[in-house]
Amino acid sequence: MQKKILVVITAIVVIVAITSAGVWQITQQPASSPSPTPTQTATPLASTTPSPDARPVRIGLVAGYQLAEGQDMDRAAKLAVEEINAAGGVYVAEWNTKVPIELIIADTGKDTAGETVGPITRAVVEDKVDLLIGGYTSAGTLAGQVVAIENRVPFIITGASSNLVTRRGPQGNFGGLAEDDARRINDAEGMSYMFHYCTTTSDYSTTVVNFFAETMKPLIDSTYHFAASRPLRLALIYRNDAFGKGVVADTKNLIITNNLPIEIVAERSYQTTATTFQTDLTVIKDAKPDAVYVVDFIANTAEIIKEGRKDVGLNTVYIAVECCEDPQFYTLLGEYGDGVLLESKFASYAGPPFYLPAIETYVANYKAKYNTLPGMMGADTYDAFYIAKEAIERAGTLDKAAIRDAIEQINMPQMLIMTKTGTIQFSTGVNYHEISPVTFVEQLTYNATLQEARPKIVYPSAVPVVGSIKQAEFVLPPGYQPGSP
Amino acid sequence: MTRFIKLFNLSRLYSRRFIFVIAGLVIIAALPLIIGSEYVISEVLAPMLIFAIYASSWNLLAFSGQGSLGHAAFLGIGGFTSALLAIKLGVPPLLGLFLGGLFSAAIGFLIGLTCVRLKAWFLGMVTFGFSVISLTLVSQFDSVIGGIMGFRTPLIVPRGVLFYYFTFAVAAASIFIIYLIMKSKLGLAFKAIRENELEAKMTGINTARYRLVAFILSTFFAGLAGGLYAQYIRYIDVSIFSPHFSFLPLMMAVIGGLGTLSGPLIGSAIIVSIDAYLPRIDHLLQGLLGSLFPAVSNVGPPIRMMLLGIILLVVVIFAPKGIYSVIDKAYAHLLNKRAAGKQ
């Protein structure tokens, strides 16, 4: 027994000794945070020969490969990299040569908070990427972006819908987060490396509520002789996660702040694992709404609309969110897509002809390479690679601070995503490092030969720079029943 | 009873075993000094240690003949409790870590009350159901907890080598305590229950009470691991309750060697390594097999996940005592050979 105790004590002593030795070793080393070296170290070379230091630009793609959306991002990224490299690559002035892009993949699985940190750390620390692009879920991006913030790696976020991904630092006034909110990040310099090239939950909701107030309310008022004072009766059905709650909160805020003639008559949320929604739809039907705003991803949105029309007999106007702009959505909906509305920012199905020539080429190239139409998620990612190229060429170096400055000052023509200025520019101030995307509403019409519905843009009639984008008038779907008077 | 005698015979080897254990600890402690990579230290070695605690907690439950398919509930409860205590009440994070474990154990006690009478499948069901219920409750009270969007956790020590040593200390202490439990009278009772509950009952062991104790102990360590996990990710959200986190400790314990002390450690090392290193060969796999499976843009991730399943099946069918037993046998074989050579 004594011997045993002796051995145990020895063991503990050894562990403690080694642990403290390790700690001592670390504390001896100076805190090795990557010191932000002064920029513009690039010395212009007089000769025209390429520098021997030249190496490919390493761009990390943060995408969840276990999600269909992540694979769309992957395909779009590969397409962009192929195009850029085929055209010679990215010109780096410091090296006096063009270098290709090397795509480093940070596979984040299902892109949950627990899955993003490891792959992003690997890309940043091991593979020493010059830049990160991607990020899909808000929670995953909020967790994983910290690695990029600390290591001062520019990150063009192309997926997360929460505006916190760029606003939770001091520049964005902490995105309205309370003083003691654990999501705040007090690192102004680190946060300045974050860029949000994506629509946010408030972008979706603005278009949706404006559409209801400006287009749909007048139409039902005149069709059913409702008094002008009667507000449009809107019902919300949403997945109970950061995305669903974000959209719903923004929708409610917008209605109140802009004093819009919209009344929320029902509100139902459900667990993200739900597969059937009849009971929620029944409650909504009993509230007699004029329209239903469905906030979910592809499969559930399609199922909600189908069950609503087929099982519950809720014949109303359904509006879905832009993440449903994907081949699967049209396939799953089938004939039940007739008359459905879709808020979107990238209408790969509403053409040809498309409202932007760039989409024409992108859709054709994507289809030729992958034999399927592109989804919405890849479009931002594709653009982001060109933004990265432009920024590096402006910076003339792969110094990360210089690239950050270049992205901040970027001003290039819009690509696949329309913006209010027609150019890609990142904002400063409260809406920190965001773009101002144009979103629109499409209405689907069933096409019997395709056996799928196809969309046409119905709202707004015109957008800045591009001009008229409207392709059809909004009509009430066949069999439409308005809410209670 | 023969097994007990065998166990006592083994006690003579304690000293030799301890040399091995100490050598192992020395190596683990020295790893960061050998491996310079920040990535390997904070993204491979640290999670290995955290999952070693988590898998050991599952293993302890299995040691008493019980199983759980919902251990993620306790991982999550520990993680959320420790983080929320620090944020909302200003409790020092280090204290919060242990309080998280204790709270998880308290919930484990309540769940355990219903579970102790249940056998393998029922228990699996109820525990799985409990993880679903936990997720629902955390979602329901989101305005207080904020788990849906998630939040950053206040750190005890900064990320990197320091965090590695902190994790190492907690893991070493936890596993040492688990070792003491397994070797104590309590452990013998667990073992007796596992091997034959009826017999154990007849020898006067209050099986229900012992199973409850095992449940509480196991959930304590699961909660502790949850707190550490939140420290490691530095963020926590409801995804911690996902079934994958319930299945991980089970796979680690089984692959490593169920009911042995080092099994969960081996299993954790294997699975974390697969996650950390196999993505490296994704592009090779895609080049080789990509054209066969046009439905996915990268065949690597599903093949990797499939590999986990295949390893689990192979281990359960061909080496039911886990990889530990294979190593043990190989070592014994080697010793015998050497002994034979000397003669």
Next chain:
Amino acid sequence: MITPSGLAETLLWGVANGCIYILLATGLSIIFGVMKLVNFAHGQLLMIGAYLAFTTSVILGVNSYLAILVAMVGVAIIGVAVERLTFRKVLGTEKLNEIFVSLGLIYIFENAAVLLWGNKSAQIPSSINGILSLAGISISYDRLAAIGIVVVILLSIVFLMKRTKIGLAMQATSQKSDAAKLMGINIEKVYVFTFALGAALAGAAGALYGIIFPFSPTLGALPTIKAFAIIILGGLGSIPGAVIGGLLYGIAETTAGYLLGGIWPDAIAFVLLIAVLIIKPTGLFGGKGE
């Protein structure tokens, strides 16, 4: 707002959803009854069944209701392979081993499906369209068809168990496998047949599921766990118990969703299950525990 018609519809949908659960649970229950084995990857067989039916009806253009048969046969064959290659090797060893094997199978099936069919959602186009409306309550014909198909399949199973030689052999084995062996019943053959039958039911459930709901490879462990909850509610190894349990479970789920909100159905069903287990650890109608 709770309305009588809403409540009536909720109950009806509970029954309709319960039907698919019943099919899944019956398969699980038959396997358990005869082999005393729980296959936690049963839900993955459902998923494979859905994909087989999907491929048959979408790519080969077969009627979606005929595709159910293809799914049943296909999944039964997979079931035979699974039984012979995996479960048979651990049968009779520690009970936990079956859970481990199932878990391995879950990972293998899910990711094999991802490789073959991709990570996106799919749905089988139903060949019956339209809605039946009666007294303010409406239900679509494909859900009614699902109820009908489940009834037909269950009646066939009862016939098989009571009137055929293999069914009687299964019953004998389920009661006393040693005695059955002595009576000259080839236990291994019975086991293979039982597992194939259970798998075929999962395949049928999958095809029906795929007609009614969109599905993807990552269906997860939830369907199996639900089916298992049902056979616990109804008593292990009993087919009538599985039917009653399935209906109860389906109704509990939809009613919880209707009254408490959409985030509750999964949780409330488990609360029900745990409550039953506390009161009666062998299940609501179960006579003997295992």
